[in-house]
Amino acid sequence: MSVAPLRLVRVRLARSHLAAPAIALIGGALAILPPAAGEGPPSHGPLPAEAVDAQDVITPVPSSLGADPDRVALGRMLFSDPRLSRGGDRACITCHDIRTNGASAVARNLTADGTPAPRNTPTAFNAALSFRLGWAGDIPSLPAQAEIALTKAEFLGGSWPSILAVVRGDPALAGPFQAAYGREADQAAVIDAINSFERSLLTPDSRFDRWLRGDVRALTEAERAGYALFQGIGCAACHQGVNVGGNLFEKVGIFVTLPNKTAAVLRVPSLRNVSVTAPYFDDGSVATLPEAVRLMARAQLGRELTDPQTAAIVAFLGTLTGTYEGRPLTPAAAAPQP
Structure with missing residues (x-):
């Protein structure tokens, strides 16, 4: 199924203590985008040439927000x-x-x-x-x-x-x-x-953030290819900014209706640490990341991903796992509820 190009329309809003966001029309849904270049957080150092396009899309997690x-x-x-x-x-x-x-x-x-x-x-x-x-x-x-x-x-x-x-x-x-x-x-x-x-619950120093900051060896060739595909098919239109999501709303199920959804519009979830935060979706109905990637591509982008394409995007998403207090995040262990 072919997909029409995404139409992005930026409209500057009044400034507050945060940088001004913008409004975008994405797949027919009204969304709030992060600031354009020059209006967001300060630069985090030089980028490799192949990452220049990422600078305005995803930025590294800061090490601190200055909490007392x-x-x-x-x-x-x-x-x-x-x-x-x-x-x-x-x-x-x-x-x-x-x-x-x-x-x-x-x-x-x-x-x-x-x-x-x-x-x-x-x-x-x-x-x-x-x-x-x-x-x-x-x-x-x-x-x-x-x-x-x-x-x-x-x-x-x-x-x-x-x-x-x-x-x-x-x-x-x-x-x-x-x-x-x-x-x-x-x-x-x-x-x-x-x-x-x-x-203070920040997870900086993911391999992808290190790559954004200039470490060209932080990602493998396969992971870089997964990121290029993530951008190329349109995932990055909604999953961007410092949290790789979390900064706009999306219509749920643009091309395919998703079952058991309690709202027609949801906040785009962050993909930070997504490889260790199963199960997925607002109802927790999807157990694995490859299944979640395929379903999102089908429902939000109208695309049927091949197994190699799915594996490439999953490989990229694995680079978004950061560290907390010096240790990488890990999946939660199943435990009885009180």
């Missing part, structure tokens, strides 16, 4: 503290396992009520680099996400009186909060501490 280390330390403790949940039996790390891939190995985690969550759990790694959060992109910011995660029944199901009682009543938390914020722990400070930790 004392607040990061507080957020790290809260991220793993089950006392913040309604039942005292789960924490953020229960579903977002930062010891492995920042998510979990199951299609849908269980809620605080013991029922499956509406959607697959996305990884917490690099979430701070996405312009919106959640599969539907309906969570506008990290503070909004933390509020939802802490208090909604399908997540921790806690309440602010009980959360603050735990924090204020624990000397290991109360004193550091006073030192870090100059006041007793309150709702805003708790959310900010968690967000500070989330902003």
